[in-house]
Amino acid sequence: MNTSAVPVPSGTFTIGKTFTFEAGHRLPGLPPEHKCSRQHGHSYEVEVIVTASALEAPGFVTDFGALAPFKRYLDTELDHRNLHEVLPLEPTSERLAQYLAGWFIENLQPTIPGRLAAVRVRETSRSWARFDVEGQ
Numbered sequence: 001m002n003t004s005a006v007p008v009p010s011g012t013f014t015i016g017k018t019f020t021f022e023a024g025h026r027l028p029g030l031p032p033e034h035k036c037s038r039q040h041g042h043s044y045e046v047e048v049i050v051t052a053s054a055l056e057a058p059g060f061v062t063d064f065g066a067l068a069p070f071k072r073y074l075d076t077e078l079d080h081r082n083l084h085e086v087l088p089l090e091p092t093s094e095r096l097a098q099y100l101a102g103w104f105i106e107n108l109q110p111t112i113p114g115r116l117a118a119v120r121v122r123e124t125s126r127s128w129a130r131f132d133v134e135g136q
């Protein structure tokens, strides 16, 4: 087989990297009988998804290592915290995903190639929420 004859399709490249932090929260907007209205904790997983239509040398959307400032932010500001003491929102997975997308766009995106497409927040092994960024 002549591998040089394989076509190069046009399209979009996507990468993802998953980060973790531990934190406590409650959802005071829920009725008091709902278990999640009580203070409890999660081992959160946060996946950032970055896209580009062209690659930077040597063939990256962006170096996975260039995402380290996001890990630093999670480690220093959210890890082993009560989210109500550090975030200006009711910390559902959905709102957390949107907030973290905002942090990424404001603080990290200007320094890297590629654009943030989405942030996914996982609270448990069976539950997650994703925020898809518009207009990137």
Ligand SMILES: Nc1nc2c(c(=O)[nH]1)N=C([C@H](O)[C@H](O)COP(=O)(O)OP(=O)(O)OP(=O)(O)O)CN2
Binding pocket: 027, 036, 040, 091, 092, 093, 094, 123, 124, 126, 127, 129
């Ligand atoms: N759409 C959302 N629903 C719920 C959220 C949320 O952020 N977005 N959050 C919670 C609670 O924080 C809860 O801790 C996690 O919910 P749940 O999946 O119900 O947790 P369990 O693992 O205990 O669920 P099982 O019943 O054992 O599957 C609630 N809802």
Ligand SMILES: [Zn+2]
Binding pocket: 025, 036, 040, 041, 042, 123
């Ligand atoms: Zn919870």
